[in-house]
Amino acid sequence: xxxxxxxAASAPAVGATRFSxxxxxxxxAAWLLAFLWLLPLIYAFWSAFHPxxxxxxxxxxxxxxxxxxxxxxxxxxxxxxxxxxxMMVTSILVVQFILCTLAxxxxxxxxxxxxxxxxxxxxxxxxxxxxxxxxxxxxTMSELHLVDTITGIGLPYMASAFGIFLLRQTFKTIPxxxxxxxxxxxxxxxxILWKVYVPLAKPTYIAYGLVSxxxxxxxxxxxxxxxxxxxxxxxxxxxxxxSAPESGVDWSIITAGTLLAVAPLxxxxxxxxxxxxxxxxxxxIK
Amino acid sequence: xxxxxxxxxxxxxxxxxxxxxxxxxxxxHYPAIATxxxxxxxxxxxxxxxxxxxxxxxxxxxxxxxxxxxxENNIWYAVGTIPISIAIALLMAVWVNExxxxxxxxxxxxxxxxxxxxxxxxxxxxxxxxxxxxLLDQVGALFGAPSHNWLGDTDxxxxxxxxxxxxxxxxxxxxxxxxxxxxxxxxxEEAAKLEGASRWTFFRRVTFPLLMPTTLFVLINAVIxxxxxxxxxxxxxxxxxxxxxxxxxxxxxxxxxxxxDQNYASTLTVVLLLAxxxxxxxxxxxxxxxxxxx
Numbered sequence: 001x002x003x004x005x006x007x008a009a010s011a012p013a014v015g016a017t018r019f020s021x022x023x024x025x026x027x028x029a030a031w032l033l034a035f036l037w038l039l040p041l042i043y044a045f046w047s048a049f050h051p052x053x054x055x056x057x058x059x060x061x062x063x064x065x066x067x068x069x070x071x072x073x074x075x076x077x078x079x080x081x082x083x084x085x086x087m088m089v090t091s092i093l094v095v096q097f098i099l100c101t102l103a104x105x106x107x108x109x110x111x112x113x114x115x116x117x118x119x120x121x122x123x124x125x126x127x128x129x130x131x132x133x134x135x136x137x138x139x140t141m142s143e144l145h146l147v148d149t150i151t152g153i154g155l156p157y158m159a160s161a162f163g164i165f166l167l168r169q170t171f172k173t174i175p176x177x178x179x180x181x182x183x184x185x186x187x188x189x190x191x192i193l194w195k196v197y198v199p200l201a202k203p204t205y206i207a208y209g210l211v212s213x214x215x216x217x218x219x220x221x222x223x224x225x226x227x228x229x230x231x232x233x234x235x236x237x238x239x240x241x242x243s244a245p246e247s248g249v250d251w252s253i254i255t256a257g258t259l260l261a262v263a264p265l266x267x268x269x270x271x272x273x274x275x276x277x278x279x280x281x282x283x284x285i286k
Numbered sequence: 287x288x289x290x291x292x293x294x295x296x297x298x299x300x301x302x303x304x305x306x307x308x309x310x311x312x313x314x315h316y317p318a319i320a321t322x323x324x325x326x327x328x329x330x331x332x333x334x335x336x337x338x339x340x341x342x343x344x345x346x347x348x349x350x351x352x353x354x355x356x357x358e359n360n361i362w363y364a365v366g367t368i369p370i371s372i373a374i375a376l377l378m379a380v381w382v383n384e385x386x387x388x389x390x391x392x393x394x395x396x397x398x399x400x401x402x403x404x405x406x407x408x409x410x411x412x413x414x415x416x417x418x419x420x421l422l423d424q425v426g427a428l429f430g431a432p433s434h435n436w437l438g439d440t441d442x443x444x445x446x447x448x449x450x451x452x453x454x455x456x457x458x459x460x461x462x463x464x465x466x467x468x469x470x471x472x473x474x475e476e477a478a479k480l481e482g483a484s485r486w487t488f489f490r491r492v493t494f495p496l497l498m499p500t501t502l503f504v505l506i507n508a509v510i511x512x513x514x515x516x517x518x519x520x521x522x523x524x525x526x527x528x529x530x531x532x533x534x535x536x537x538x539x540x541x542x543x544x545x546x547d548q549n550y551a552s553t554l555t556v557v558l559l560l561a562x563x564x565x566x567x568x569x570x571x572x573x574x575x576x577x578x579x580x
Contacts (some may be wrong), residue, residue, distance in 0.1 A: 030381040031388070034395035037453065040410040041398060043421065047413070074552060078578070103306035111292075112299030116308070125314045127566045131514065132535070132558055135542045135551045136317030136324070144311055159309035177332040218403035220517045221535075225543060236405045240520055243409050258406045269401050274395055275504075276401065281465040 037101035048256040055251040068256035072242075075253065077230055078260055081238035084150065088223075088234055089216045092154040093209060099159050100208075104167030105193050109179070119168075125161035131221045138225055152226045153234065157216065162207055166283060170204040171197050217265050235261045304519055318559060324552035336549065343553040353554070355529050356537045359444060363533055364512035366448035367455070374456040376497070379463030381490070396457040404454060408521035411450045412437075415522070437523055440530035447531050448519050455511055459504045466500040468494070502572055509565050513558060534558055 035103075047055045047071065054062040072078070103243045105113070107119055130137060137156055146152035156183070174197060182192045198205075220236045227233045243254045269276050325451065327342050330503045331334030347353050399407065401559075414421045415436040423433045437440050471495065478488040516536040519525055525532030535558065542551035 003526075026381070027386060030386055030392055033381075034376070034392040037457065038325075040407055040414070040453075041402075042412065044410045054429040056413075099306040099309065102302040105559060106299045106302035109301070110295050111350070112296040116300065121315065122306075122310060124318075125310060127510070127562050128314055128318060128559065128567070129514065130313055133314070133317040133321065133555065134539065135548055135555055137313055137329070139320075139548070140312065140317065155309065156313035159306040160312075161310070164306065189409075214401050218401075220403065220405045220520070221539065224520075236403050239403075239409070240405050243521065254409055255517070258409045262402050262406050265401055266398075269398070270394075270501060275399075277393070277461060278396060280400070280461045283381045283566035 035057055043095075044255045044259055047252050050252065052250050052252040055255075068252045069260065071253045071268050072257035072260060076238060076242040076257065078238070078257070080230055081233060081235045081261075082264075085217060085230055085236075088150050088153050089213050091150065091211055092157055092216050095158040095207065096156070096160050096163050097209075097211060100163035100167050101193070101198065103159070103164045105197060107164065107168045108171035122161045122164055125159075126165070130156035131219075134222060134225050137222075141226060147226060148232050152231055153223050153232070154273040156222065160212070162283075163212070166204055166208050167201060170201045174200050186227050200271075203282065206275070207282040210276055210279040211283045214265060288361060306382050316500060321552045321555045321559065324549050325556050329476055329547050329549040340363065343550055346550070347557075348356050351531050351533070352537065356532045356534055357557075359530070359532060360513065360534045362444055363451075364509065366445070367451045367512055368505065368508040370448075371452045371456045371459060371508060372501065374452065375459035375465050375504065376501075377462040379467055380493075382460070383464060383467045392467050396460055398457065399454045400458040400461075402454075404515065404517035405521060407454065408450065408518040411446075411518070412522055415446055438527055440528055443527065443531040447518060447522065450522075451511070451515055454515070457509065460502055461510070462500050470496060499574075502569075504567050506565065510562070514560060534561075 019037070046058070049064050050062045051065055051067070103122070107115065107122075139151050141147050141155075144152075146155065178196050178200075179192055182196050182275075187195060218236060220240070223234050224237050224240070227237060230238075239257060242257050326338060326340060327336045328339045328342070378396045382389060382396065386392060417423055417435045417438070418433045420436075422436060423431075424433075426434070434442070436446050438542075474492055475488065478492060483491070513533075513535060516533050516539075517531065519531060519536045523531045525536050529537075534554065538551050538554045538558065541547050541554060
């Protein structure tokens with residue numbers, strides 16, 4: 001390549017070659033970064049699917065095994081953790097959808113006294129997320145007798161400022177004529193919401209739903225604080241206890257447990273990659 | 287008719303808002319105010335109930351060396367993570383936005399850390415940092431570097447925490463840049479080509495300024511993250527060695543739930559809330575300016 005560049009007589013040819021060399025460097029850099037970004041996951045797969053003596057030794061011919069997964073599954077109540085995470089994530093999502101839809105509808109289509117101040121107060125939660133206020137929220141939960149319950153994990157997140165904001169923006173773009181038409185047909189405010197606004201905001205619900213599910217599936221600090229038994233702990237907290245150095249479990253089993261914890265979300269992401277990326281984009285630029 | 291309609295609007299508006307408002311007030315506004323109030327009281331025990339002590343908690347905070355260290359760590363954490371993760375995010379977005387072999391795979395690799403729980407990836411990174419058998423040391427050994435206890439050394443531990451955070455959030459920020467890049471009209475680049483501008487000039491003079499609103503949005507998120515992302519500490523270091531990697535929110539957690547000094551934790555939370563308030567005000571000022579320039 002560079003030989004051609006040296007012998008080429010015309011200037012454009014030199015430019016073109018230099019450009020393509022720079023281009024190759026760039027592609028190489030982009031790939032290298034992609035490899036680095038994937039490396040932790042590649043390593044987790046390596047270690048989880050090989051016997052523990054290969055956990056830190058990289059040999060192409062190392063035998064494959066599923067024993068680590070079997071061990072991890074038997075050493076910690078992963079089935080229970082899955083169930084807890086699933087119940088927590090779905091209950092949060094369902095209540096979020098209902099509460100945020102109602103509040104967003106109020107902000108988008110009703111003129112009531114104090115609306116702007118109320119909206120400003122809602123947005124405060126974008127800055128001060130519940131995990132910042134763990135001390136006081138723990139106190140409140142113990143007064144409500146909700147410590148160590150799935151409801152206790154979810155409650156602080158159920159009225160989400162982010163969801164209200166996102167849905168309000170979407171509702172505002174829906175033409176008022178549709179609402180007027182529904183009213184002429186005799187629909188009340190709740191029917192209008194249900195028949196006009198909600199169906200038209202479907203992409204926003206999907207986007208917000210994916211962001212919410214991945215956030216709460218991965219959330220750690222608040223669930224750690226508020227749970228203290230197997231029957232409520234979500235996967236993240238269970239995994240942290242399972243992999244604590246005190247528990248003396250070896251590398252391969254820890255990485256197998258780690259993959260178990262991330263598997264559902266990871267598989268969903270790989271299958272619906274485009275949808276995920278677009279949802280995060282959609283949620284971010286509103 | 288109009289006034290009946292108006293009253294109906296008032297009632298419906300508030301009725302629709304009430305369920306969300308109750309939860310928001312209970313778990314955001316009330317605890318924020320209660321935190322401030324509690325910071326003026328001592329932590330109660332069985333024998334000594336909590337009592338008003340004025341600014342004593344603040345006095346002991348100012349005398350608490352660990353607090354100052356944690357604050358300093360948090361500033362370095364912010365300085366280390368914010369610019370680098372934004373720069374990498376921008377680079378990723380530019381790469382993934384143009385024609386690139388295996389583009390789908392590359393984009394997926396960049397984005398994957400976003401959907402993995404921090405607590406799980408910290409487990410994997412722990413292996414990278416392990417002395418001797420860890421990946422970092424194994425690669426280092428190929429180049430004759432001596433083994434190093436990355437997480438056990440007060441000089442390197444915060445850098446390790448910063449690295450994992452950058453890895454975790456860069457792909458997330460990339461998404462916003464990618465969305466913004468896709469809205470830029472392609473004619474701009476064609477015009478620049480006709481003018482003979484190099485790609486770098488084009489990026490510096492055209493793309494980057496046009497991405498400014500996105501950069502601000504990402505910047506605010508990155509600043510908030512630098513106070514909020516502490517999950518990795520639970521697995522990697524527990525704030526050690528010698529509090530060299532402890533961050534403000536982690537120290538709050540420790541005080542409240544390991545040392546059981548809730549009211550001191552509240553005092554520390556007030557500092558965190560102040561920091562977030564400053565960010566919020568800064569955001570308004572910057573956004574205001576942007577509107578003036580337009």
